[in-house]
Amino acid sequence: MQTRRLGHTGLTVSALCLGTMTWGNQNTEAEGHAQADMALDHGVTFWDTAEMYPVNPIRAETVGHTEAIIGTWLAARGGRDRLVLATKVTGAGMAAVRDGAPITAASMRAAVEGSLRRLQTDYIDLYQLHWPNRGSYHFRQLWGYKPKSDAAAVTAHMTEVLTTAMALQAEGKVRHFGLSNESVWGAAKWLSLAAAMGAPRMMTVQNEYSLLCRQFDGDWAELAAMEDMPLLAFSPLATGLLSGKYAGDVTPTGTRRVNAPDLGGRITPRVFPAVAAYLGIAARHGLDPCQMAIAWCLTRPFPVIPIFGASTLDQLRINLDAADVTLSSEVLAEIDAAHRAHPQPY
Numbered sequence: 001m002q003t004r005r006l007g008h009t010g011l012t013v014s015a016l017c018l019g020t021m022t023w024g025n026q027n028t029e030a031e032g033h034a035q036a037d038m039a040l041d042h043g044v045t046f047w048d049t050a051e052m053y054p055v056n057p058i059r060a061e062t063v064g065h066t067e068a069i070i071g072t073w074l075a076a077r078g079g080r081d082r083l084v085l086a087t088k089v090t091g092a093g094m095a096a097v098r099d100g101a102p103i104t105a106a107s108m109r110a111a112v113e114g115s116l117r118r119l120q121t122d123y124i125d126l127y128q129l130h131w132p133n134r135g136s137y138h139f140r141q142l143w144g145y146k147p148k149s150d151a152a153a154v155t156a157h158m159t160e161v162l163t164t165a166m167a168l169q170a171e172g173k174v175r176h177f178g179l180s181n182e183s184v185w186g187a188a189k190w191l192s193l194a195a196a197m198g199a200p201r202m203m204t205v206q207n208e209y210s211l212l213c214r215q216f217d218g219d220w221a222e223l224a225a226m227e228d229m230p231l232l233a234f235s236p237l238a239t240g241l242l243s244g245k246y247a248g249d250v251t252p253t254g255t256r257r258v259n260a261p262d263l264g265g266r267i268t269p270r271v272f273p274a275v276a277a278y279l280g281i282a283a284r285h286g287l288d289p290c291q292m293a294i295a296w297c298l299t300r301p302f303p304v305i306p307i308f309g310a311s312t313l314d315q316l317r318i319n320l321d322a323a324d325v326t327l328s329s330e331v332l333a334e335i336d337a338a339h340r341a342h343p344q345p346y
Contacts, residue, residue: 001016001043001044002015004305006084006126006305007204007228007229007230008201008203008228009175009203011125013046013084013305014044014045014046015305015323016306016320016322016323017046017048017307018036018039018048018309019048019308019309020047020053020066020070021049021056021066022055022056022310022311023035023054023065023070024068024069025062025065026054026254026256027054027311033076035310035313035316036073038320039320040082040083042320042323043323044320045083046086047084048232048234049066049086049087049088050088050130051063051089051111051114051115052094052096052097052130054066056256056259057259057260059096060097063097067087067115067119068118068119071118071119075120084126085119085121085125085126086126086128086178086206086232087115087119087124087126087127087128088127088128088180089103089107089111089112089130090130091129091130091131092131103129103133103157103161105161105163105164108161109164109167109168112124112173113173116173122173123172123173123175124173125176126175126176126177126203127165127168127174127177127178128177128178128179128180129182130180131180131181131182132181132183133157134154135147136181136183138181138207139264139265142215155189155193158193159193159197162190162194162200163199165177165199165200166197166198166199166200169200176200176204177200177201177202177203178202178206178232179204179205180205180206180207181207181208182205182207184219184223187202187227188223191229202229203230204229204231204232205220205224205229205231206231206232207220207232207233207234208233208234208235209231209234209236209304210233210293210297211278211293211335211338212238212241212242212266212274212278212342213235213238213346214343214344216231216233221301221302224302224303225301225303229303230305231302231303231304231305232304232307233304233306236293236294236306237290237293237294237308238266238275239260239266240255240257241271242275242278242290244279244289246267246275247279248272254311255311265346266346267346268346270344270346271346273342273345274338277341277342278292278338281335284334285328285330285331287325287327287331288321288325290319291318291322292322292325292327294319294322295322295326295327296327296332296335299327
């Protein structure tokens with residue numbers, strides 16, 4: 001398994017990151033443990049989770065179950081120092097977690113303590129803010145996005161969070177901090193404010209990124225490259241669309257689409273022609289489409305680590321083997337052409 005520097009953290013992580021959000025819903029504890037074993041056997045030592053997982057659907061009664069499954073795996077297998085664990089504090093509006101309360105100093109500390117308890121560990125390697133209190137344009141919210149303009153209030157909130165981050169880091173409970181579903185302005189503000197305060201730097205950003213979702217390719221790409229803030233790219237397979245399993249607008253039994261028919265707004269009149277274009281490229285060059293999509297992420301001109309999960313061991317094995325795939329210049333040229341023809345399918 002190739003490795004990558006994780007920005008300014010000083011950590012070296014696997015070039016691929018294991019996503020775990022199906023554990024506790026689509027996957028049982030035993031299945032989660034089996035996926036964890038397989039990932040580690042393939043050299044994937046960077047794992048991502050969140051306090052609100054599992055998802056699809058998110059329910060109050062299952063919040064925290066994914067972290068708990070990782071915790072029982074750690075208790076059974078040991079070797080915490082083999083892993084770099086990332087988790088997240090839930091933001092405002094998620095009713096299943098703390099009744100939808102926003103991130104505050106108190107809620108952040110409580111969330112950290114809860115994650116540590118469920119994960120059965122003394123420290124979190126990377127603690128991420130799942131989305132900003134001020135709102136976000138991610139998850140198809142771009143169409144009606146109305147940015148806030150109360151910079152003083154946002155700065156006060158960020159100062160509160162960074163002060164808490166300093167304390168949590170000093171206590172040894174969190175090694176590093178990161179962002180998720182964030183904007184370029186937000187990331188720049190976090191960086192400048194942390195520098196002025198002498199507070200922990202936001203080291204990474206976890207935003208959606210795939211052949212079908214390329215919002216990161218503009219200003220975000222420049223910030224990631226200039227500031228060495230790696231993108232932890234979630235949904236690099238576009239929630240399974242790029243595997244081809246939904247081609248023809250079908251919903252196979254046991255898939256994510258059973259509980260989320262529009263896949264979070266990703267099913268549009270434009271999406272299946274775009275999927276067909278990428279499936280065609282993979283077929284012409286004898287590539288597995290999932291492996292092509294993940295391998296493409298690793299070719300980007302800014303630091304990126306794709307995060308992917310799976311609901312079966314066979315799916316996971318295919319995804320893990322993407323680490324050994326090198327895309328030819330011909331494949332990359334065809335991908336560029338497909339992107340120009342299908343620039344924003346959802």
